[in-house]
Structure formats: structure tokens, C-alpha cells
Amino acid sequence: MVSPHCHFDVLVLGGGPAGMVSAITASQNGLRVGLIDEQSEAGGQIWRAPWASSPQGYESPEARDGNKMRDRLALSSVTCLFGRRIWSVTDRYRVDLLGADGVETFQAPHLIVALGAHERVIPFPGWTLPGVMGLAAATIMLKAHGLAPPKDWVLAGVGPLLAAVAAGYARKGHPPKAIIDLSGPSDWFAALPSLASRPGLFKQGVGWVLSIVSSRIPIYFRHAIRRAEGQDRISACLIGPVDADGKSIDGPEVGIACDAMMVGNGLVPGGEVPRLLGADQVYRHELGGWIPECDPFGRTSLEHLYAIGDGAGIRGGAVACIAGKLAGLAAAHDAGRIDAGAFAHQSAQALAEHRKLSAFSDAMAHMIRLRPAQVASIEADAVICRCEDVTRQDLVAAARAGARDVNQLKHFTRCGMGPCQGRMCGDVAAEILAQEHRLDRQAVGYWTARPPLRPISLQSMLGRVDYADIPIPKPAPL
Amino acid sequence: MSTMHDLIVIGGGINGATTALFAARGGMDVAVIDRGPLCREASGVNAGTLTMQMTRVALIPYALRAHHMWATAREWLGHDVGVVVCDGLSLAFTEQEAELLAFRAGKRREAGAPITLITGQQALQIEPGLSDKALLAGHCRVDGYANAYLTGLAFRTALLDAGVTLTENNPATDILQTSSGFEVVTKQGPLRAKRVVIAGGVWIEEMMGWLGIDLPIKTLVNQLAVTERIPTAMRTVVGIANGLLSLKQYPHGTVVIGGGWQGSGSREGGTCSLLPERLVGNIRLACHAVPALKDARLARAWTGFEAETRDALPAVGPVPGIHNAYVIGSIHSGYTSGPYLAKLLADQILGREPDLPLFPIDRLLKPEPLAQG
Amino acid sequence: MVSAFTRIVASHHALVHINVDGVDCVAPAGEPLATSLLAAGYVMLRHSPNRHNPRGAFCLMGVCQECAIHVDGQIVQACMTPVRAGMVVQLRGAV
Ligand SMILES: Cc1cc2nc3c(=O)[nH]c(=O)nc-3n(C[C@H](O)[C@H](O)[C@H](O)COP(=O)(O)OP(=O)(O)OC[C@H]3O[C@@H](n4cnc5c(N)ncnc54)[C@H](O)[C@@H]3O)c2cc1C
Ligand code: FES
Numbered sequence: 022m023v024s025p026h027c028h029f030d031v032l033v034l035g036g037g038p039a040g041m042v043s044a045i046t047a048s049q050n051g052l053r054v055g056l057i058d059e060q061s062e063a064g065g066q067i068w069r070a071p072w073a074s075s076p077q078g079y080e081s082p083e084a085r086d087g088n089k090m091r092d093r094l095a096l097s098s099v100t101c102l103f104g105r106r107i108w109s110v111t112d113r114y115r116v117d118l119l120g121a122d123g124v125e126t127f128q129a130p131h132l133i134v135a136l137g138a139h140e141r142v143i144p145f146p147g148w149t150l151p152g153v154m155g156l157a158a159a160t161i162m163l164k165a166h167g168l169a170p171p172k173d174w175v176l177a178g179v180g181p182l183l184a185a186v187a188a189g190y191a192r193k194g195h196p197p198k199a200i201i202d203l204s205g206p207s208d209w210f211a212a213l214p215s216l217a218s219r220p221g222l223f224k225q226g227v228g229w230v231l232s233i234v235s236s237r238i239p240i241y242f243r244h245a246i247r248r249a250e251g252q253d254r255i256s257a258c259l260i261g262p263v264d265a266d267g268k269s270i271d272g273p274e275v276g277i278a279c280d281a282m283m284v285g286n287g288l289v290p291g292g293e294v295p296r297l298l299g300a301d302q303v304y305r306h307e308l309g310g311w312i313p314e315c316d317p318f319g320r321t322s323l324e325h326l327y328a329i330g331d332g333a334g335i336r337g338g339a340v341a342c343i344a345g346k347l348a349g350l351a352a353a354h355d356a357g358r359i360d361a362g363a364f365a366h367q368s369a370q371a372l373a374e375h376r377k378l379s380a381f382s383d384a385m386a387h388m389i390r391l392r393p394a395q396v397a398s399i400e401a402d403a404v405i406c407r408c409e410d411v412t413r414q415d416l417v418a419a420a421r422a423g424a425r426d427v428n429q430l431k432h433f434t435r436c437g438m439g440p441c442q443g444r445m446c447g448d449v450a451a452e453i454l455a456q457e458h459r460l461d462r463q464a465v466g467y468w469t470a471r472p473p474l475r476p477i478s479l480q481s482m483l484g485r486v487d488y489a490d491i492p493i494p495k496p497a498p499l
Numbered sequence: 500m501s502t503m504h505d506l507i508v509i510g511g512g513i514n515g516a517t518t519a520l521f522a523a524r525g526g527m528d529v530a531v532i533d534r535g536p537l538c539r540e541a542s543g544v545n546a547g548t549l550t551m552q553m554t555r556v557a558l559i560p561y562a563l564r565a566h567h568m569w570a571t572a573r574e575w576l577g578h579d580v581g582v583v584v585c586d587g588l589s590l591a592f593t594e595q596e597a598e599l600l601a602f603r604a605g606k607r608r609e610a611g612a613p614i615t616l617i618t619g620q621q622a623l624q625i626e627p628g629l630s631d632k633a634l635l636a637g638h639c640r641v642d643g644y645a646n647a648y649l650t651g652l653a654f655r656t657a658l659l660d661a662g663v664t665l666t667e668n669n670p671a672t673d674i675l676q677t678s679s680g681f682e683v684v685t686k687q688g689p690l691r692a693k694r695v696v697i698a699g700g701v702w703i704e705e706m707m708g709w710l711g712i713d714l715p716i717k718t719l720v721n722q723l724a725v726t727e728r729i730p731t732a733m734r735t736v737v738g739i740a741n742g743l744l745s746l747k748q749y750p751h752g753t754v755v756i757g758g759g760w761q762g763s764g765s766r767e768g769g770t771c772s773l774l775p776e777r778l779v780g781n782i783r784l785a786c787h788a789v790p791a792l793k794d795a796r797l798a799r800a801w802t803g804f805e806a807e808t809r810d811a812l813p814a815v816g817p818v819p820g821i822h823n824a825y826v827i828g829s830i831h832s833g834y835t836s837g838p839y840l841a842k843l844l845a846d847q848i849l850g851r852e853p854d855l856p857l858f859p860i861d862r863l864l865k866p867e868p869l870a871q872g
Numbered sequence: 873m874v875s876a877f878t879r880i881v882a883s884h885h886a887l888v889h890i891n892v893d894g895v896d897c898v899a900p901a902g903e904p905l906a907t908s909l910l911a912a913g914y915v916m917l918r919h920s921p922n923r924h925n926p927r928g929a930f931c932l933m934g935v936c937q938e939c940a941i942h943v944d945g946q947i948v949q950a951c952m953t954p955v956r957a958g959m960v961v962q963l964r965g966a967v
Pocket of ligand 1: 509510511512513514515531532533534535536537538539540541542545546547548549667670671673684698699700701702712719721722723745757802804805827828829830831832833834835836837
């Protein structure tokens with residue numbers, strides 16, 4: 022079953038900054054590396070390869086960094102296994118993929134997991150309407166595909182991505198009709214000192230502010246979407262004030278006609294693979310949610326399993342690169358390719374940089390943290406689980422019927438049982454359950470991870486088989 | 500000093516929960532202890548098939564009565580657990596399988612299961628979703644399925660309504676025999692009762708050890724998979740002659756694919772993992788039987804632990820040599836038959852004559868402790 | 873048709889024809905189908921299977937499954953599926 026032609030010392034899952042850097046570092050230190058990603062090119066979300074324009078023609082700093090790293094990857098001896106969906110990861114590290122040619126299997130004694138994060142959107146009635154999209158989706162349209170929302174669009178949510186998307190589209194002449202920012206100016210000011218530690222980003226941030234100001238986009242600070250309306254598509258939304266914790270408060274509500282909305286409330290680490298393998302997990306509110314317990318090199322509780330990047334805690338692209346370097350070195354060391362002295366020497370600088378960057382990444386993670394009070398304000402009829410149309414009131418009823426952990430909640434309601442496998446609803450559903458029982462998040466747990474990591478068609482798993490070829494175990498006793 | 504219950508049931512799966520329910524309805528003061536939430540091990544993750552065509556011959560009379568219980572779950576349990584009663588088809592695609600099917604169906608029919616043999620063409624009329632490649636099929640009108648993940652919700656409400664003391668998320672670690680009965684040591688402190696039922700699924704071996712009894716239990720790691728919701732592709736329960744496929748589509752549209760393909764794992768660690776090539780094998784069989792499934796996407800696959808005794812027959816009855824201690828578990832296709840066997844055990848505990856004999860474990864013990872006991 | 877998403881970068885990719893619910897459309901070959909559909913004004917892609925509410929692409933990164941529609945008879949995630957000439961797209965989900 023295991024692909025006979027490839028012998029890898031380490032497999033890296035995920036071709037974003039963390040994964041790319043770890044792959045390059047490991048290969049520079051003598052390991053045979055396979056780098057796996059579903060996209061056809063490396064880059065991940067932040068360095069997503071510009072697709073619409075020719076690569077040289079794109080101007081953003083992220084695109085430049087991404088192109089630089091893609092060039093380094095191309096020059097390295099890393100084997101790139103792109104365009105393949107990872108659907109199963111099992112012991113001692115066997116990875117099953119689905120690519121254009123069907124199912125494939127690779128195996129390596131070391132596994133570095135760098136599968137990133139997904140977006141958190143705090144639900145409101147109507148957020149399931151077509152035309153309502155995630156902030157991350159907006160950045161993808163902007164960076165990779167050169168696509169802008171229709172003229173009357175609103176931008177809502179929290180954090181630096183809000184400013185980046187607003188400015189990005191404003192510069193292209195497609196500013197949002199309004200920005201609805203959960204945080205207030207004081208929250209932004211509070212983050213300023215930590216920004217000073219990253220002059221490049223500081224400059225970028227100032228640029229965003231200037232673009233936003235000069236396009237005169239109305240900004241509603243300390244506001245959130247109360248509901249979206251429309252038939253087969255969003256046609257309007259209602260916004261209202263919130264307090265410093267994100268809780269809806271009394272005050273004038275404003276209706277805005279719009280035919281698209283981009284909304285996002287931060288990121289949730291995608292820790293499914295370490296969880297599937299049984300690595301120890303911990304809930305860290307300030308890092309976005311449940312993450313594998315790791316040492317500074319990304320080593321999890323399982324031997325030779327490393328978790329890095331946003332999937333191991335939301336820290337952003339710059340930290341992800343350093344984490345990649347550290348994990349790459351650790352893998353080389355743990356595999357006996359570099360000795361303890363060289364390992365200590367080479368990692369010292371990266372560890373120092375990591376510490377230097379943490380003020381900034383902590384401040385950003387703080388801005389996009391989950392606000393429990395905002396979750397408490399979600400309306401009873403808001404759909405929480407989009408796949409199965411499970412509402413807040415359904416979850417509350419299940420909690421009252423005795424569901425005390427998230428997997429029980431799933432059994433009682435089907436919340437999280439649909440094809441997104443609970444990624445869209447998990448964080449909020451767990452928070453609702455915890456609040457209902459006045460428990461902490463650690464106590465209500467996380468979804469049990471299950472394969473396939475993403476839905477795959479049965480057809481694609483079949484291959485060419487004859488009935489007689491299906492290996493059938495011995496029948497059960499009569 | 501904690502209260503003295505009439506009965507403590509250790510393990511709140513289908514077997515423990517049903518025993519507790521009927522004992523409480525029979526007038527006993529009952530407590531149920533589970534390490535986790537109710538019915539979240541085998542009884543919450545199983546395929547929910549309520550079929551005669553995979554049931555062991557010796558269990559058919561029990562399974563038929565249990566099937567009736569499931570079909571009327573709303574009446575005695577207060578919740579329908581999503582039960583659908585429908586036809587079941589067990590298919591044979593090769594001459595060899597046809598022979599196996601004819602033999603097995605015959606034995607099960609002798610035991611009382613209303614299974615008839617029909618041609619592949621006739622099967623196609625009953626289930627238009629089938630492939631036209633079947634040579635022969637076993638057809639049984641007493642078949643169907645439940646929605647296993649609702650079992651915990653159903654029993655939780657029923658047990659509380661029946662006045663049972665429920666302690667979930669509370670592992671038991673030992674059983675002490677006292678002058679007045681038993682003291683069960685748990686994480687949350689000791690619980691005392693006159694009688695005790697061991698109903699810990701694959702963990703009954705360890706629990707019997709607390710009483711000094713050696714009852715070897717093998718752990719099966721069964722794999723299951725489910726598709727996302729798809730348009731109606733089938734209306735019956737479909738299996739194959741050797742029992743290695745079970746397929747049905749729930750009213751909400753998902754198709755559960757099972758058949759006892761084995762994953763890896765151990766009950767000690769409590770962890771199990773799926774073997775991808777076995778999952779692929781199971782799916783190939785499924786698509787061979789019902790071709791429309793090819794267009795579906797696999798949403799999730801999982802594993803669960805099933806217990807098996809040396810002779811693969813149940814362990815249900817008194818614990819030899821220990822007055823007022825009972826065990827229930829290791830029932831093949833135990834989700835189907837469990838409720839009825841548990842009701843029989845409750846009858847015995849309540850001092851009533853069970854309608855059918857239990858499956859005492861004396862046969863499974865080494866002769867020495869028996870002689871001493 | 874209500875206002876569509878707008879292209880703001882001139883693409884250097886070849887345009888090809890695809891068929892969307894019987895209507896002929898052009899789209900850049902290789903672009904994720906979800907993006908092409910937005911640009912062509914198809915914002916609603918399917919209905920949710922449980923309560924039959926209208927849905928469209930949401931995350932564009934393969935996570936939410938809201939863009940899972942039929943392409944050439946198979947369910948695929950439109951945001952992860954590159955446009956190919958002659959693709960037959962049906963705006964309906966798994967159910
Ligand atoms: C994947 C799978 C598919 C199956 N499919 C079918 C099917 O389609 N049809 C069918 O008829 N049968 C099926 N079965 C079999 C059926 O599920 C089992 O026979 C039945 O559920 C067993 O019930 P139980 O109560 O004995 O065990 P369980 O349901 O496992 O219950 C045992 C309980 O004991 C608790 N426990 C364990 N240790 C302790 C402790 N120290 N302290 C306190 N509590 C403890 C556990 O938490 C658990 O809740 C399947 C089994 C599996 C695993
Ligand atoms: S839009 Fe979310 S998976 Fe495609």
C-alpha cells in the first residue's frame with residue numbers, strides 16, 4: 022500500500038509558512054522530506070499564490086515573501102506532493118491522500134503538522150444567506166483572484182484582517198459601504214505599543230488606516246451585526262452596539278442595505294491531526310482554542326510528532342516561520358542528523374527571535390480572541406451548525422436535557438455531524454454549552470477527531486477493483 | 500454514610516441501562532455508574548442495525564423479542580431512538596457466497612427467523628437500489644435499524660424518570676464485598692448496594708477481576724463510516740452472506756456503512772484507530788452492493804469496542820459463587836438483543852422467572868475457581 | 873440578475889466555456905469554480921439539506937462545505953475545483 026518509490030524521513034502536512042520553512046530546514050539538515058498540501062502551490066493562506074495576475078505583477082508584501090519562499094522551496098530537495106487531500110493520518114506516521122490519480126499512501130517516522138487555522142464567525146440570524154462570507158474568503162478573493170464584492174457590501178468583525186481587507190479593497194476602488202468593528206479605538210490603541218516592535222507591519226498598518234480614512238468609509242466601532250436579511254441572498258443587515266466584552270447592549274440599531282457581507286471574528290486552530298493521533302490537548306483561550314501541548318520546538322506528547330503554525334495556537338505568519346525553522350531543526354536532531362551542539366547553536370537565534378515577536382503576536386491574538394459575552398448574546402434562532410441547521414435554542418435544549426460535553430451535544434442534536442465536520446460550529450457550540458452549565462471550556466471538551474479529515478467521494482476511494490479482489494475477512498461465527 | 504441501594508449497575512451502555520430501567524420499574528432503588536456519559540461506548544457508536552441476518556443462531560429467539568421491543572421503544576422507553584422497521588436483504592454475489600447464505604439462512608430460519616431465499620432479481624424488486632449482480636438473497640421482514648447516537652438521550656430521560664440515581668463521568672475502580680452487600684469504589688467516593696450488576700462492555704473482564712473472577716473477554720475494534728446526506732438510494736437494510744457488510748440509509752439521508760471490519764486499538768488505552776485500507780475495503784463492498792453510493796461523500800468514519808467471550812455467546816447471569824452479583828455483556832449483535840436480555844436479567848434480579856433462559860458464565864470459567872466457589 | 877462580484881485584476885488565463893444549470897458561461901481556466909460562479913453572478917449555490925435554506929460559498933478555503941455542488945455528476949467543493957473547459961455544473965448540493 023505504501024508508495025514504494027518514496028522514502029521519507031519526515032512528512033510535512035501543510036504548505037503554509039510554518040510547513041514550508043520546516044520542510045526546507047529539515048531538508049537542509051539532511052532529512053528526506055515530503056511536503057503535502059491540497060492546494061496546487063505552496064503558500065497557505067497568508068502567502069497564497071496570486072493566481073489571477075501573473076506572479077511578478079503582484080505588489081503586496083505577503084505576495085513578495087511568499088514568492089521568495091516558493092523560490093527557496095523550488096531550489097531545495099523537498100519533494101512537493103501538492104494537489105492532494107489528506108484524508109487519514111494514523112500511527113507512526115502513515116498518511117493517506119487523495120489526489121488526481123486516486124488514493125495514495127506515504128509513511129515516515131517523523132511527522133510535522135502545519136495545517137493552519139480556520140475562521141471563527143460568531144453567528145447571527147441570517148449569516149447563512151448567500152452573499153455573507155468570511156473575512157478570510159475576502160482576503161483570498163483580494164489576494165489570489167482579484168475579485169471584489171458588489172458595490173453595496175459591508176465589512177464586519179474584528180482584528181487586523183478587518184483593516185487589511187477594508188484598505189485592500191479601498192485601494193482598488195471598491196471600499197465597503199461600512200465597517201462594523203467589534204472593538205473600539207481604545208482596543209486598537211492598546212495594541213499599538215506591541216506593533217512598534219514590528220516596524221514593517223507598523224508601516225503597513227498605518228497605510229491601511231490612511232486608505233480607510235481617505236476613502237471616508239463610515240466605521241461603527243463597538244458594533245456587531247444583529248441580523249442579516251434577504252430571500253435567496255443578503256439584501257440588508259441590522260447592526261447594534263456592543264460593550265467592551267462584545268456583549269450586545271441597548272442603543273440605536275442601524276439598518277444597512279447591502280448585497281454582500283464579509284465577516285470574521287478571528288481564527289480557531291485546526292488541531293485535528295494531533296488530536297486524531299491522540300496527542301495531549303489543552304484549551305488556551307488566548308491562542309484561539311484547543312491546541313496540542315507542545316515544547317518550544319513543536320514537539321507534541323507523541324514521539325516524533327510536531328505541531329506548528331496556527332494549528333498549534335494562533336500566532337500569525339512571522340511566528341509560524343520561526344516555528345517551522347525550530348521544528349525542522351528538532352526533527353533533524355531527533356532523527357540523529359545533527360548533534361546536540363549544532364542543534365542548540367542553530368536554534369538559539371530562532372528561539373530569541375521567537376521571544377522578540379511574541380509581544381506582537383500576543384497582542385494580535387488578543388484582539389481576535391473569542392469574546393464569551395458575544396457568544397452569550399447570540400439570538401436563540403441563529404443557526405450555529407450550518408451543515409445541519411442546528412440553532413442556538415436547539416443546543417440550549419440539549420444542554421438542559423443533560424448533554425455536558427461537546428460529543429454528547431453532537432449526539433443529542435447532530436450539531437457538528439455534517440460535512441464540515443464541526444469546524445464551522447465547534448468553537449461556538451462548545452462555548453454555548455460551557456456557558457449553559459457554567460463550566461470551563463476544558464471541561465466540555467472538543468469534538469473527537471475522525472477521518473476522513475475532509476469529506477471524500479466514495480468513488481474516489483474505489484480504484485479499479487473486481488469483486489473478487491476485495492480482501493474480505495473471515496465471516497463472523499454463525 | 501451513603502445510602503444503601505438495592506442495586507448498583509456499573510456501566511451505562513444498552514445492557515446496564517436497560518437492566519437498571521426494568522429493575523427500577525420493578526420497585527428497586529437503583530444506581531447507575533458510568534465512567535463517561537451514558538451510552539457513549541459501543542451502545543452509542545454502533546451501527547444500529549436490528550437484524551436477524553447477522554445475529555447468532557442461538558440468539559435468534561431473543562433477538563426476535565428484542566426487535567419487537569425496539570419497534571415499540573416509545574412505549575417502554577419513552578423515545579423512539581429513530582427506529583425504522585423495514586425489510587432486510589443479505590446478498591450473495593458468488594456461488595460460494597450463495598452456498599454460505601443458503602446454509603446460514605436455513606439455520607437461522609430453524610431458530611425462528613422468518614428468512615426466505617429469493618433470487619437477485621426478486622431482491623432488486625424489493626430494493627431497487629441494489630446492484631444487479633446478486634445471485635441470491637436472504638430476505639427477512641423482521642429487520643430495521645435505530646439511530647444509535649440517540650440511545651444515551653433516550654435512556655438518560657427514562658432512567659431519571661424511573662427514579663434511578665445516575666452518576667455519569669464517574670469511573671468505578673473496585674468492588675468490595677461487605678456483610679450487607681457491596682461497596683463500589685468510584686472516583687466520586689464509595690456507593691453501597693445489596694446487589695451489583697457488572698455491565699462494563701469490553702471492560703467486564705477487568706470488573707470481574709475485582710470480584711476475583713477470571714472471565715476472558717476479547718476486544719473487537721469495529722469500524723464504521725457514514726456518508727453525508729444524500730437523496731434516497733435505498734430503503735432496506737442490506738448485508739452480505741458472510742456478514743461483513745451492513746448498509747442502511749437513515750430518513751435524514753445519511754448512509755451508515757459497517758460490517759465489522761476491524762481497526763486497531765486496545766481497551767486498556769481506550770484508544771482505537773481506523774485502518775484506512777480496511778475502510779477502503781468496506782466501502783468497495785458497499786458500492787458493489789448499492790452502486791448509487793459511489794456518488795456520495797464520506798463524512799466520517801469511526802471505531803468502537805465490542806466484547807466477545809470465548810464461545811462468542813453472551814455472558815448474562817449470576818456471578819458464580821458470589822451471591823447477588825450479576826454480569827451482562829458480550830452479546831453478539833448486542834444492540835439488537837441487549838434490551839431483551841437485560842429485561843430477562845432484571846426479572847431474575849427481581850425474583851421473577853425469566854421467560855427464556857439466561858447465558859450463565861459458568862461455562863466460560865476455568866474449572867478451579869468453580870470447584871472452590 | 874442582482875449585482876455580481878466584480879473582477880478587479882485583468883486575468884492572463886485563457887477563458888473557457890462551462891455550463892451552469894444549462895446556461896453557457898465563460899470563466900478563466902484553472903480558477904476555482906466558486907470564484908468564477910461569484911463573478912458570473914451565481915451567489916446562491918444550493919440549499920441546506922435539513923431546512924432547505926439557501927446557501928452560497930462562505931469560506932473559499934475548503935472548510936465550510938457550503939460550496940459543495942454537482943460538477944459532471946459528482947459532488948465537489950467548488951472552491952477547491954479548478955475550472956475546466958466543458959464542465960457541467962449543477963447548482964444543487966448532495967441532497
Ligand atoms: C462499531 C460497532 C458497531 C456495532 N453494530 C451493531 C449493530 O449494527 N447491531 C447490533 O445489534 N449490535 C452492534 N454492535 C454491538 C453492540 O453495540 C454492543 O453489543 C452493545 O452496545 C454492548 O452494550 P454494553 O452495554 O454491553 O456495552 P457498552 O455500550 O460498551 O457499555 C459499557 C459501559 O461501561 C462503562 N464503563 C467501562 N468501564 C467503567 C468503569 N470502570 N466504571 C464505570 N463505568 C465503566 C462504559 O463507559 C460504557 O458506557 C456494534 C458494536 C460496535 C462497537
Ligand atoms: S466555500 Fe467553504 S468549502 Fe468551499
